[in-house]
Every structure is written in C-alpha cells, then in structure tokens.
Amino acid sequence: MTKMNLTSAASRKATVWQPATITDIVARSGRVKSFFLKPSKPFSYSAGQHGTVRLTAADGYRAQRNYSIASAPEQGEIVELAIEHLDGGEVSGFFHNIAMAGDEIELKAPIGGHFIWSVADGGPIVLIGGGSGVVPLVSMLRHRALNKSNVPVVLLYSSREWDEMIFRDEIFAAEERNDGFKFVLTTTRDKARRKGDHERRIDAAMIVETLAKLPGAPAQCFVCGSNPFVEMAAHHLMDANVSPKIIRTERFGV
Numbered sequence: 100m101t102k103m104n105l106t107s108a109a110s111r112k113a114t115v116w117q118p119a120t121i122t123d124i125v126a127r128s129g130r131v132k133s134f135f136l137k138p139s140k141p142f143s144y145s146a147g148q149h150g151t152v153r154l155t156a157a158d159g160y161r162a163q164r165n166y167s168i169a170s171a172p173e174q175g176e177i178v179e180l181a182i183e184h185l186d187g188g189e190v191s192g193f194f195h196n197i198a199m200a201g202d203e204i205e206l207k208a209p210i211g212g213h214f215i216w217s218v219a220d221g222g223p224i225v226l227i228g229g230g231s232g233v234v235p236l237v238s239m240l241r242h243r244a245l246n247k248s249n250v251p252v253v254l255l256y257s258s259r260e261w262d263e264m265i266f267r268d269e270i271f272a273a274e275e276r277n278d279g280f281k282f283v284l285t286t287t288r289d290k291a292r293r294k295g296d297h298e299r300r301i302d303a304a305m306i307v308e309t310l311a312k313l314p315g316a317p318a319q320c321f322v323c324g325s326n327p328f329v330e331m332a333a334h335h336l337m338d339a340n341v342s343p344k345i346i347r348t349e350r351f352g353v
C-alpha cells in the first residue's frame with residue numbers, strides 16, 4: 100500500500116471514532132514499537148481492553164485494525180499501543196515505516212469487555228502471552244503495580260527470540276520486586292539466557308510449572324496471541340484441570 104494521507108474525519112459528535120495524535124514512538128524490540136496516542140477526547144479504560152485505529156488514504160481507501168492498550172488505566176490520557184511490524188503488513192507497515200510523532204490517526208476506544216482484569220477482581224491470576232499477545236497482559240501488570248497490589252500473578256511469556264521480547268526489562272524488574280508476581284519465560288527460536296528459562300514451545304509440563312508458581316488454584320486465566328497459540332495454551336490449561344469457565348482468550352489473528 101502506498102503512503103496514506105491521514106484525515107481527521109472523525110465525527111465530533113460520535114463517541115466512537117475520534118482523532119488521536121501520535122505524541123511519541125519508542126522502539127520496544129527489533130519488530131515492535133510503542134506508539135503513544137493522545138486522544139482528542141480522553142477516555143477511561145480497563146486493563147486488557149483494546150482500541151481500533153483507522154487510517155484513510157487520499158483516495159478514500161480505509162484500513163482499520165485492533166490494537167491492545169499497553170498502558171495502564173492509571174497512566175493518564177495518553178494511551179500506548181505496542182505494534183509488531185508484520186512483513187507486508189498494511190497497517191503495521193504504516194506505523195513502522197511512515198508514521199511520525201505529530202501525525203493524527205483515528206481511534207475508537209476502549210473496546211472489549213471480556214478480556215479485562217482489575218486488582219479488585221483479585222486472584223490468583225494466570226497470564227499467558229505469545230509474541231505481541233503479551234501487550235494487554237502488560238497493561239494488567241502495570242495496573243497491578245501502580246495499585247501496589249500483591250495479588251498473586253504468574254506470567255508465561257513465549258517469545259520467538261530474546262531480542263523480540265517486548266517490555267523485557269520492565270517484566271524482569273517486576274519479577275525482582277518479589278511482590279507476588281512470578282514469571283516464566285520461553286524463547287522458541289533462541290537459547291535460554293537465564294537459569295530456569297525455557298527454549299521450546301509451550302507444552303503441558305510448562306503449564307504445570309506455571310500453575311505451580313501460584314499459591315493456589317487460579318481464579319482466572321488470560322491467554323492472548325495468535326489463534327493457534329491461544330488454542331494450544333487453552334488446551335494445555337484444560338489438560339491441567341483448569342476449568343474452561345475461568346479461561347479468557349484474546350486472539351490477534353492468524
């Protein structure tokens with residue numbers, strides 16, 4: 100797709116689409132950048148929700164995609180989207196190759212009511228993310244940290260490579276705080292770098308290990324990533340006697 104000339108065609112009266120300005124762009128890994136958006140009409144949201152961005156080309160062609168909100172509700176009106184650059188990707192390609200701070204896009208947010216968590220919901224909580232599927236889970240972790248919550252949470256994060264891990268330092272820092280947050284890392288196309296990390300795809304044993312990091316049975320499990328990743332992780336959770344009733348999933352696509 101050629102360069103899009105973005106419009107600010109969002110209707111003022113609509114509560115759905117609104118213009119949002121890119122205030123900053125930060126590299127998070129080799130393939131992922133965070134885009135900080137200042138909505139013209141600030142909104143509140145819950146950790147785990149997503150937004151839809153819409154781009155409009157000069158000829159009127161439009162493309163829209165969903166992106167999870169990486170920031171926590173407590174972090175103010177500017178929302179962070181962490182977008183992975185997919186080869187040939189229309190919208191992710193725009194964000195990575197063309198978008199600049201100061202550009203305006205259209206945003207509809209917040210969206211989604213099933214994949215949300217608040218410290219008030221309690222725990223223990225299992226979070227399982229594959230690749231960019233970790234984004235809404237990081238929002239939950241940030242929300243938990245900003246509320247100084249010690250709800251038991253374990254994150255199982257599957258990343259292809261060490262250098263593709265998103266929010267790596269932040270997650271390691273959370274682990275260091277020793278406040279009830281536990282972390283299990285696996286890199287599927289890279290060597291394990293730390294003692295206890297894994298270097299294979301998620302399997303039954305890794306799910307059992309993850310569940311055992313919690314002080315009790317999970318109250319809720321949140322699984323996010325590609326369709327096959329979510330299918331696989333949910334399947335292993337159920338094999339480990341986790342009720343499907345407490346497994347919530349968010350699928351990013353193929």
Ligand SMILES: Cc1cc2nc3c(=O)[nH]c(=O)nc-3n(C[C@H](O)[C@H](O)[C@H](O)COP(=O)(O)OP(=O)(O)OC[C@H]3O[C@@H](n4cnc5c(N)ncnc54)[C@H](O)[C@@H]3O)c2cc1C
Nearest residue numbers: 164165166167181182183187188189190191231234351352
């Ligand atoms: C609720 C929700 C939340 C999402 N949150 C995020 C997020 O936080 N960060 C993020 O990077 N993405 C997220 N996505 C995925 C995002 O919406 C787009 O699908 C993705 O950015 C690809 O769009 P594109 O226009 O760049 O690629 P397209 O032009 O649509 O596709 C390009 C190529 O990539 C393939 N492809 C499309 N989507 C994916 C995918 N998800 N994984 C692998 N290959 C794919 C297509 O088959 C095609 O071959 C989310 C999706 C949903 C439904």
